[in-house]
Amino acid sequence: MVAINVLLLFPLAVALAIFLVKNDAARSMLVRIGAVITALLTLVVVGIFFKDGIRLSSSIEEIDLIIVVVEVIIAAYIITLGIRSKRYVISIFSFLQTAAMLVFEFGFKEGITVETAIVFDKLTAIMILVIGLVGSLICIYAVGYMKDYHNHHKEYKERKSFFFSILFLFLSAMFGIVLSNNLMWMYFCWEITTLCSFLLIGYTQTEEAKNNALKALVINLGGGVAFAAAIIFIGMNYHTLELSVLIQMKPDAVLMIPVFLLSIAALTKSAQLPFSSWLLGAMVAPTPTSALLHSATMVKAGVYLIIRLAPLLGPTSVGRIVTLGGGVTFLTCSLMAISQSDAKKILAYSTLANLGLIVICASAGTQESLWAAILLIIFHAVSKSLLFISVGSAEHQIGNRNVENMDLLMGVSRKLAFYMMIGIAGMFLAPFGMLVSKWVAMKALIDSKNVIIVIILAYGSAATLFYWAKWMGKLVSKVNMGHKNHHELSLDEELPITILAFLVVISCFTFPLVSRFALEPYLTEVYKKTALIPIETSDIKLMLCMLSMLILLPISFIPVYKNDKRRKVPIYMAGENTGDNQTFYGAMGVKQKVEMRNWYMEEFFGADKLTFLSNVLCTAILVMGIILLIGGLA
Amino acid sequence: MNLIKIIAIIILTPLVGGLLTGFDRIISARLQGRQGPPLLQPFYDVLKLTEKESIEVNSMHRFFVYVSLVFVVFTTLIMLSGGDILLAIFALTLGSVFFVLGGYASNSPYNTIGSERELLQIMSYEPMVLLTCIGLYYAQKSFFIKDIISATKPSIIYLPGVFLGLVFVLTFKLRKSPFDLSMSHHGHQEIVKGITTEYSGKDLAVIEVTHWYEVIISLTLVYVFFATVSPISHVFAVIACLLVYLFEIIIDNSSARVKWQHALRSAWVVTGVMGTVNLLILSFF
C-alpha cells in the first residue's frame, strides 16, 4: 500500500522540486537522482507485489475532491487557452467533459461505491516496469540531450525546469493510469497525460510547435470526451465505476456503447487512424519528448486500455471494427514509412503501425493474441525508445536526422551506429521480439478467423522489412568524408542508450520467462482457462539458437579475418574510379562525385495520397461501428 | 533430429541444388539452340572461385555474405527436418536481409542499386510467401512441415490459387527473368552483376552455394503442396517440383526483365488476387 503510494507520489514530488530549482547543475543532478530512484521504486514495487498482486480499496473521500478541484483548474486553463488561441473546439471539448463529469460527480454518483480503486496484477506489473524503467532512462538521457539541444538551437527560450518537471509529472500520471481500477481516477490521469503532452510538444514555442501541440490537445480532448461519456454511461446504467467489474459483464448490445466509447478514447490516445495526425506533429518536440510519448508512455496508455477491454471486444462487432481500424493503420502507416527520409518521421510512422498491430492483437481478444499484444508492448517500448534516443544523439553528431546522411554515422560514432542497428533489428528481424509477437499474432488471428487482417499483416510486414532494411543499409555503408562535426557522447546520453540496447537483447532472450511467470498467469486469470505459451518449445529453442548465432557470429569471424589479409582494390566504377571510391572521372576528365540514394517510391507510397485515403477508410470503419451499435440497439 | 541427418542435409542440399542449376543451364542453352555447358559446370565454377584470390573493397562486406549463408543453411535445416514453415521463412528473410546489407556495405554504386532492387524483390514476394504458410495452416491446421506432408489429402486441393501465386513469386526467389532485377545469373546485366558486383573468389563461391540452398528451399515450398501420407505422392511431389522448375526456366528464357514498378505491382496484385481469394474461400468452410 505504502509502496504504491510512494511510487505514485515520488515522481510528483520530483517534478515539483525540479520546477523550483533554477540552478542548472543542481537540477541535472536532481533529475538523475529522481530518475534512478523512480526506476528502483518500480523494481521494489514490482518485487513486492508481483507474486500475489494487490487490490486496494479507498475510502478516502478527499482524494475524489482533490481530483475534482484539479480537474476544474485544468479545465479552466484549457478553456482560456482555447479562447486565446481561437481554437474554440478545445474550449468546447474541455467544457463539455468537465461539466458532464461535475454533474455526474455531484448529481448521480451517490450510491455508487468503488470497492477496489487500485488493482495491481501481472499486467500492471509489466506496464509499471516498462514505464518506470524506460521512462526513467529517457529522463536521464534528456539531461544530456537538452544541454546539446540548447547549444544547437540558441533561438529557443530555455525552459528546462519546466521541461523536466513535466516529464516526471507524466510518469506519475502514467503510473496512475495503469494502477487505477476506478475509472474516474483513470480518467483524471488520462487528462493529465493529455495536458502534459500538449505542454511538451509546444516546448519550443515556435508557430509550428504551438499548432501541433494544439492539434494534439484537440484530438486527445476529443478522446477525453468519449471517455467521460463512457464513464457516465457506465455509472448511470450499471452503477459501477470499476474497470474490473465492467470487463466481467456479459457483452450485450447496450454494454457495447461504453466499450465503443472507451475504444475511441484509446484509439485517440494511441494515435490510430484517423486520429493519428497529432503523433506525426509531435515530432517537432525535442527528441526525449518523442521517445517518452511514443515508446513507453502516452500511446501505450491507449493500447493498455484496449488490452484491459479485450475480453469484451473479442468476438463482438465493436471488436471487429477496432481490429479492422488497427489493421488499416498498420498497413497504411507501414507503407507510408517507406516514403519518408526524416528518421523521426520514419519512427513516427512505424510507431503508428506497431500500435496498430497491438490494437489488432488486443482487440482480437483471444488468449494467444493478447499474449502477443502484451509482448509487443514490451518489445516495442524498448526498441523504439532506443531508436528515438539514438536518433536524437545521431542528430547532434552528424548535424541532421536525414536517413540519407546516416552513412556518415559509422565513421563518426561506431558505437552509436551499432546500437541503432540493434534497435532496428529489434523492430523487424527474425529472432528479435517484435517478430516473435507478429508470428504469434498471425497464428492467433488465423485461429480467430480474421483472414482479412492476416492478409493485411502479410503485406504490412513486407513493407516494414523494406523501410527498416534500407535504413540499416545506410548505417552499414560507411562513408568517410572527414566529417568534423563529431563530439563525444556525454555519459548521460550514452548510458541510457547502452542500457536500452542491452534490454532489447535481454528481452528477446527472456521472453519465454516473461510468458511463463507473467503472461500465462494473467491470461489464465482473465479468461478462466489455462493459458499456454503459443509457440512450440522446439521453435523457441530454434529462435534462441538463432539469436545466439547473431551474437556469436561477429565474434567468430575475428580469427578468420586475422589470418586472411586480402588485397584491397577500388570499387568498380567501369574503370573510371579516381581511387578514393568517392569520385569517378566523368566527361572531359572532370571528377564527379558518386551519390547513392535510397528508394522512397513516392508514386506508390507517397504520404499525401495515402494519408487521405486511409483516413477516409478508417473514418468509414468507425462510422460503420456507430451504425452497427445503433442497429444493435434497435 | 540427429547429427548425421543434419550433416546429410547440409552436404546433400547444395549437391542437388548445384545439379539442378547445371540442368537449368543446359535446358536454357537448348532453348536458345546451343549445346550448353556440362552438367557439372556450376560445381566447376564454384571450385574455380575457391581457388582464386579473394579481393575486397573494404573489410566489412564479406562478413554479411557468410552470415547470410549460415542463416540460409539454418532455414534449409528447419524445412527439410519438417520444422515450422513460418519460422523457416523468417530465418530465410534474415538471411536475405544480411545479403542485402552486404551489398550496401561495399558502398559501390552497382552493389547499392542491386541491394535496393533486392530489397524491392523481397518486399514483392514476401506477402505471397507468408500467405502460402498461412494457407497451409488453414488447410492442414499446422505450421509444421512434417504434419503438412502427412495429411491424407494434398494441400494443393485446398490451395490452387495460393499455389499459382507462389509459382509466380518463385521467379523472384530463383532469380529468373522477368524478375531478376537485383542480379541476373546470365552473363550481362544493365547494372553489371548487381548486388554481387564487388565480390570475388571465395565470397562469390559462397553466394553461389547460398543460391543452391535457396533453390532447394523454393522447391520445398512447392513440394509440401503435393506430398501426403501415401508414399507414392512423394514421387508426384518431386515431379511437380521438377515441372515447376522447368516452367521457371522456360519463363526465364522467354521473357525480358521488367521495370521495378511492374515487378512490385504485378507481384502484389497476383498475391492479392490468387492468395486472398483462395484464403477467403477457404476461411468460409
Added chain:
Amino acid sequence: MDGIKKSPWILHYDGTSCNGCDIEVLACLTPLYDVERFGIINTGNPKHADVFLITGSVNEQNIPVVKQLYEQMPEPKVVVAVGICATSGGIFAECYNVAGGVDKVIPVDVYVPGCAARPEAIIDGVVKGLEILGEKKKNVGKRK
C-alpha cells in the same frame, strides 16, 4: 582437379577498336560457336573475371581504365589481346592518340592476330590462355 580451366569467365574490354573484333567476340556466344560449352561466360565485371579480353589498341584516354580493370581482377588472371590492333596497334599504330598494343600498358599473355580476328581464333586464344592460367595458378600457390 583444375577448376580454373573448366570455368574461364571473361571480361571483354573495347579499347580503340573499330568494333569488328567486338562483333566477332560476341559471335562466339552464338549457337554456332557456343563458348559456354567450355564454361566460358562473358561477365563484364573485372572482379568475377579470369580472362581479360581486349580488342583494339589502347589510347591515352583509356590507359588508366585498362590499368584499373586489370588491377581489379583477382589472381590468377590472363590477358588476351584480340585482333591486330590489340597486339600492335595495327593500322592505327601511327595515330596521334594511339599508344600502341595492349602490352604497352599491361602484360599480355596471348596474342590473337587477325583483322578482324575470327571466332575460331578467339576461342583458340582463350583456350591457350587457359593453359597459362593453369600455370599461373600453380605459381600463385607457390607464392603463398
